[in-house]
Amino acid sequence: xxxxxxxxxxxxEAQRPQAKYCGxxxxxxxxxAGGSSSAAKAPPAVAAVEGAADLVSAVTAELTAAxxxxxxxxxxxxxxxxxxxxxxxxxxxxxxxxxxxAVMASALQNAAPVADAVDELKARRDRKRAG
Numbered sequence: 001x002x003x004x005x006x007x008x009x010x011x012x013e014a015q016r017p018q019a020k021y022c023g024x025x026x027x028x029x030x031x032x033a034g035g036s037s038s039a040a041k042a043p044p045a046v047a048a049v050e051g052a053a054d055l056v057s058a059v060t061a062e063l064t065a066a067x068x069x070x071x072x073x074x075x076x077x078x079x080x081x082x083x084x085x086x087x088x089x090x091x092x093x094x095x096x097x098x099x100x101x102a103v104m105a106s107a108l109q110n111a112a113p114v115a116d117a118v119d120e121l122k123a124r125r126d127r128k129r130a131g
Contacts, residue, residue: 063104
């Protein structure tokens, strides 16, 4: 069976179907060079989740708007959001997501609602109508 050497790329007559090298010299060179083409490769690095920084900034902005960013629950929510940005497994991400939801609900539970321009105009209109 004609094969091509994985090290020197020369054709050779293989004695076995799984033969990769033409001889001991090429096998040793490949071993010293860092392995063959079928060597175990390092697992790919975990890609950063797109929008992970957005999650941290969104949580921080929501807590800041409510005035709760420096409370214990606010700090805990920010820490969970940062941890979610560098998650390890999907199961871990799901658990952190549930915990973040619970902590945010607790942190914002008694916070005064943020008045926007429409709410202010409505309140002013109601005051004028009341006299």
